[in-house]
Amino acid sequence: MKKLGLITTMLLMGGVALAAVPKDTLVIQESADIPTLDPGVTYDTASGQFTENIYETLWTYKGSSLTSFEPLLATAIPSFSNGGKTLTVSLRKNVKFQSGNAFTCADAEYSFRRNLVTNSGESGNWFLSDSLLGTQSNAKDDPTITWAKIAASVKCSNPSTLVFSLPKADPAFLAKLAFTGQSIVDMKWAIQQGEWNGTEATWKDWVGKDLTGGGLDKKPSGTGAYQLVSRDANSILLKAFPGYWGSKPAIQNIIWQKIPEQAARFQAFLKGDADVIESGARAVVTEQLVGKPGLSFIDNLPNTVATAFFMNEKIGDPALLGSGKLDGKGIPANFFSDVNVRRAFAYSFDYAGYIKDVQQGKGKQRTMLLPDTFPGYTSSVKTYKYDPVQATAYFKRAFSGNVWKNGFTLNTNYRAGAVASQTAMEILKKNVEAINPKFKININAKQWSQMLTDSKNGKEAMIILGWAPDYADPDNFLYTFYSSQGYYYPRSNWKDASVDKWLDQARVTVNTAARNKLYAQVAQRAYEQTPYMLVPAGVNFAIVRDNLKGVSAATYNPMRSDANTGVLWKTLSKN
Template sequence: MKKFALLSTLLLVGSAFAASPKDTLVIQESADIPTLDPGVTYDTASGAIVENIYETLLTYKGNSLRDLEPLLASKLPTISNGGRTVTFDLRKNVKFHTGNAMTCRDAEYSFERNLVTNSAESGNWFISESLLGTGSNANDDKTITWARIDKAVECNNAGQLVFTLPKPDPAFLAKLAYTGQSIVDSKHAISIGEWKGTEADWKNWVGKDLTGSNLNKQPSGTGAYRLVRRDANATLLQAFDGYWGKKPAIKNVVIQKVPEIAARQQAFLRGDADIIEGGGRSVDEQQIKGKPGVAWLDNLPNTSAFAIFMNQKIQDPALLGSGKLDGKGIPANFFNDVNVRRAFSHAFNYQQYIQDVQQGKGKQRTMLLPDTFPGYDSEVKTYSFDAAKARQYFQRAWGGNVWKNGFTLTANYRAGSVPSQTAMEILKRNIESLNPKFKVNIQQKQWSEMLADSKKGREAVILIGWAPDYADPDNFLYTFYSSNGFYAPRSNFKDASVDKWLEQARATVNTAQRNRLYSLVGNRVYEQAPYINVPAPVAYTFFRNNLQGVSAATFNPMTSFSYTGTLWKDLSKK
């Protein structure tokens, strides 16, 4: 224990040592960690830790994107009442990190807490849609009562967890495998000041932001790792001695925030770090691949989608300059004009991005949907880099005033992300080359700040992506394109036809009909150009070659947010 305490102190202050010990996993990345509360975990940096502290009822089997298996459930559920009743038996002899025994009450509390605190930013909207028939919370939808929430998830006399759905949802079980639906320690949560789990104070917690909650500061899950220490630059976790499953070979996990990619690369190549956030394929193949001590795993499934957002209602005056089309700024609704959006779309050099960032291993998708998912239409048109067309659209924009007067705007990118920086540099260079009156300022911004500001509509142009919560096209297309979707506050895109088709697709289980509707969405979105679709890379990962447990057979982007596609408990070192 003295050795561990000394090691944790050195790591937390950022000091390096000769090599990462055999029982310790060291991860370095540029992003900060917004939260450790599963009820509001909805970003990859947070999820990579939360999924190892907490556990869900179900999880994905092996590397499958569709097959589920029990985790905290003891077996797959019984489904009855025409698909509207789902009953789970829970695993016995499971303990939380506090030592409290997991009971059905903990599961009931976890899901009710998610329904009560639900907000568009929490990731609970999709479970609320399944259990309450709406993605809204009680503040936004007055028909939601405590009685409805209480009835949606209950423990019966046999200690089974019973979900009651207003209508069948074929994606419901997959939604339960999402990290945000993890089971929390209800006794512990209540004892540290979280919701009491009763009707008495539920209204005080409706829609409440849990990012900085007490549970975020003092998490207690059933997972293989427990939190030891956390500060702005590092997070330290330790294997949980009371874990119900196989004891992990990795005893300590340290996640360090290292913004500079060169520093991360040096630490990795020295062996001080086992896994790092890379700089995109071009950087990683040049600086990392083939070097001593490096294992490289390529041609992995890519189930994410990234886009450059063009916010049609910018809420931050600081990004607007003069607030006018006078060459010194932009109006808040600058991107309302479809000609501006089309011009930006033609000003991005997609093939250059594929070559410079993805080393030629990239694909320009027609829609913001993984091309391996149902609903993807390869026949939808795509934008190409075309300076002449970009110039034409800019000349039409805002009655010719954009071209005549020019503009100045500010685009932010995630600090430490080389691919994001490169994308913004490509866009800046090409736009500014069209007209000397065009000015695009790009600047880096901390991940948590960007998330917080963008959800309030306070970003003008940013590059962010989406990793699936569950394997269904709705999880991408509704998210990006619906005016009620998760990203709506960030883009403020609204199209009546798109909204109608997406709602119709949600209301049918007929695959052919859904695919037809999604094709309509894809073609309409091409016309409206709400986003610049960033080419999708062929996925890969790299890690120190003494790290065992990472392979194509175990890599699952649905199960794990981590760079290895594998939970820490399944890793070891030789």
Template sequence: MKKAILTGLLAVSLGSALAVVPNNTHVIMQSADIVSLDPTMIYDTSSGALGENIYETLVKYKGKSVSELEPMLATEWKVSPDGKVYTFTLRKGVKFHSGNEMTCADAEYSLRRNLVVNNSDSGNWFLSEALLGTPSNANDDNNITWAKIAKAVACNNQGQLVLTLPAPDPAMLVKLAFIGQAIVDKKWAISLGEWDGTEKTWKEWVGKDLTDSALSNKPSGTGAYQLVRKDASTYVFKAFDNYWGGKPKIENVILQIVKEQAARLEALKKGDADIVETGPRPVLAQLQGAPGLKVYDGIPNNTATAIFMQENIKDPAVLGSGKLDGNGIPANFFSDVNLRKAFAYSFDYDRYIKEVLQGKGTKRTMLLPDSFFGYDPNVKQYSYDPQLATAFFKKAWGGQVWQNGFVLKASYRAGSVAAQTAMEILKANVEKLNPKFKVELQPKQWSEFLKNAQQGKEPMIIVGWAPDYADPDNFLYTFYSSNGYYYPRSGYKDSIMDSLLEQARKTTDRAKRKALYSQVGNRAYETAPYINVPAGVGFVVYRDNIKGLEENYNIMLSGGYYWKDISK
């Protein structure tokens, strides 16, 4: 995108063409598109970064902490001695963008709506687990009734929100800090044609896809910023005059989706953007020392990234011949553990650390941040070894893979240089082992990429996981359990692994839980369901006239910071 286009957009949005971003405006550029602005469907970091500024949750992480919570829309809460009942006192005088006043009815409606919808594209499974004892919705679990939902989430006579759990869940509060559990405007939602909140109609909304809902297109939250308008590439926000926390210092925020990395970097250097998605660490060489820029480096990495090998591919269109004849692959291609190990030994982890992470990276033993409880550095891990890769390729499918070859279609998010580089490293290493091996790389838009993967249609993808809440179960169950969120994307099912994970999430003994997670890590090494991509050290590059970003940066936020906390 050229500067002329950007200034034109600023002119349309703010009323005047400007050479650089004015002090009352914050311009952000990224490559990923926005999936949804309906909280019940926000389950990717790109959408979450916007949602965090439109909507608010009952509680939030305090400052830079990833474990300590503080009030947001709830002013205080109490937990019963048995850990099953949570009672929240709600903040008074809070207005939605529509002008409606927030009451307990809105909080009740929001969480009930999440339990009702709870489809596979949303993050409501862990709320349902806590409040209903199952990650499923009513279409998949006949034990879920309206009576159970109504009992789990209800307002008492004092106007307090009461959550009643079937069993204690020590992660309940941090689950409520996730943006998907934000409080929406009940009256506004119903006026748009969303669920009316009643028992009479709830079954009609179970599992419904609300990605492009009316609420997504016309959101009304309690957050510091409200959406003015949006199109395919631009989202324009303005500060909410009646925000309960006081009007923010930044008046306007513009998010622009700019696919070309070079265009984003140029805009940042010229001052046409305040902060951009830079891409991987090698980009720093182009930005360090540039006038007007500041680098915030050394940000802890709380994500886990993996290359998925789908064991039950559900799209004949990507299978080619669908056979082990050198012209495609069968749907269960990756169900052979020898093949998965062959690919794991084909990835050059050290090269990725050197080229993509500029030497500032760590190989992880398991798909869990090494700063989290439960991480075991002593678990065995794979390394780049062409000889072992060859040996396992020759074992795979009784020798048919080595003898006949294959054509594999692998995908990555369009615009992600790090993901593209990782897949190119794997492709090159696999193809040079045997001339009959072919790996075809396909960049895809974020929304298409997520949808196809969730439906099990992608043979191989690279994707990460940002925590919903700070607990090892949120990573390890997500990746490795056949009941986990990523199961449809991997098709990985192992009875031993499932048993270990179920035990770990139920025990309250910290030492026993830690030992179980070590066993999870070792089982993951033995079965090789994923290729663990090394984790880098985070950094952000932004214009040096931005104040408050580093002081308020929290790695548990999708966007890293609230717009209301910065100024110029």
């Protein structure tokens, strides 16, 4: 502890530079704060990088694979029984929490029941509830949820065996349980910190409750390789947990620092005062960091984010509609409900130019809103290309010729500070306005928090949004984007009965080939109906100090919350 305290003091003093960070210490610098250390409410990567190292799930992704798992608190990866509706998990013995409490099945049972009780749209527990209770809602929003249902869905059959009971088969369930938000918490410790006591008598008091700032956020206790030492607004300190059941990590101390200024992070990185930093866009990294002494650049890593232009078919904000008519001064609320409008816009975006100029040639056009490394992705579906002739033809067909005849004024927003989104909007604006002088697109910067709220309420006309996976399964993307019951539906208001049917079938189809066929049908239908314009996917990279070992293309897993390294910190070491 004395050594850790000395290191911390030296690193946190402004202007003090170490010749090199000690071999047993990892220093991470990022720009934003860490919202929570409670896995029950973790639904962001900043928090997730801590919860996945302080806590542990039943199993995790094996190496860089998105489809293979290795056990953590389970002794093996289980197989389903009862037609895919029962999952029996044998739990590891002789495991301690950082509080000193022994890990038992009661902790696992409590953890999952707690997630079902407190489930809200702001946490990742909606997809656990969907699997175990048949609904994404909590008991406040869905009165069919009872304590009896929650208790029956996950329970211990003996002190070392946990049983999940699903109402119907869910081929994505194993992947869902690898999400860091489904980590196992210390029941006795949680109750001591003022958290839910796990009983039927009090469960209703905790339904949908926001756990941010709660007892486990302030004082976490997990079974992971690292435990919390201290935390304030600008730094978090972890040390290796001496009672960890697994192999002793080479890195004994984790020092995380909030450094908002990119230039300051770059300076510390180049000097060796930081091992890993939030580096920013490829263009900046290429210009200022790649090739510099002491740094290791790892390129061509998988990108598991899907991004698109949303074209809302039921725009709910009159302020964005102008005149509200097709008279050249505005648009009607249902402007994007005409497939000819959507296709015309899709042919107006310069995909190749975006890849060249914004992504420096490191980009790929996907056929669907699913990462091309995921199961279920198909390359056989066509993609749109920039084609002003085709765009003109579809604009002339839209609204029985009135779009071409009268023109329109479209008001769009992008996230303030998002250079890539702004550039994409500017490309689209330039190309559309060049087709017809009566076409006008106004683009405006908007604060992210307000943009999220307004888009959730269906107010935005056209915006760019992405989706990063909660679990490595195509359902997490395709249902999210394309289903009328999906998370993004209020932002697009696009509905197709066939797509809804195929996606619902895929959710309960265990046979991989049959499931992939359904997803291919969704992709083809989406190409034909064009509910979104797909933004090309960039190629990921990592850059770290070259004495840091354990970060490579073979170890990097894009499902890790720590996108800087793509690994659990316990696997890292230094020369």
